[in-house]
Amino acid sequence: MINWFTAAKLGHHFLSEILQKGHSAVDGTMGNGHDTLMLAQLVGPQGKVYAFDIQDQALENTRQRLASAGVLDERVKLIRDGHQNIKKYIDHSIQGAIFNLGYLPGGNHEIITQGSTTLPAIEHTLELLAAGGRLVIVLYPGHPGGQEEKEAVEALASQLDSLKFKVLKLNLLNRPPSAPGVLLIEKAGD
Template sequence: MTIPDVLAFAKEWMGRVLENGDTAIDATAGTGRDTLHLAHCVGSSGHVFSFDIQTEALEQTKQRLEQHQLHERTTLINKGHENAAAQIPSEHREKLKAAVFNLGYLPGGDKTITTRTETTIQAISQLLDIIKSGGLLFVVVYPGHPEGRMEKDKLEEYAAALPQRDIQVLRYEFMNQVNQPPYLFIFDKR
């Protein structure tokens, strides 16, 4: 047996927290891998809202969903995740059980278009307000590039200051991997 890597561990917990009929948010659609997984997890009566500022990313996400015939349970939104809470209709907000941020830049895309510390924390904070009690918010951080390093530092500061009675935060990371591997925060809304 091996310990699951960051992405596998996050996916496993998305599957544990989401049930048929739930709402989920992919805050950084990118190539659509996370959106696809969430769409599987929310079942035929659930829904996924997926955000990206690049049309190229949403196009890749759309194609991936269509290949798996899961596009009908997903809404793709070409806006920054800092607007996410306002974009979710109230009937879906009430069912919000998971949100995922996979930070950084689009794989194979323009590396200068990346998530930014300030808007990342703004979005996380908004979504933690509206996510249901018992819901989980996942953030995968890549400290191997300059903005990612800043996101890592600020997120650690932000997470450490959250009141434990409202939100518990898990940090999942491998200590001795080379090349600054990604690591994961899971925010658990009480």
């Protein structure tokens, strides 16, 4: 049973509905590797996961998590670079992506994702997304800079062509406004 009240787990559910063995996916913010591992398990050994982060600690934490799960192999490419540079590394369509915004849990809370890099990363990801593909964005407005980034991401998503994309916004009504929320963007089919 899915935990509908945990934003990141809800994002995992949305991607598990569409990702299949052999697909390609992106983790735009690898952090501690939870999303990277989930994607690697969904796409299987024939698939490909591209995981981005700017912090060495995130790459090491993710590498350890993948090794412990037995999926540190050619299906996963760990990239020490900002997600805004996604198109430097991927030149083919992808079926799914997840961005878990904010800061690295257990890391330096002053190093955060920011609208100036997140917005171009989202735009590039949507260009790469195959028909029927999904991008999940987990938003964390509760830290300094988080609310501004949330507003910028939501503004971008609200302006997407409704004939090309479906956008779903999920927030828990009985939680404070600083609680995490989820945006699901699905590219229309052919």
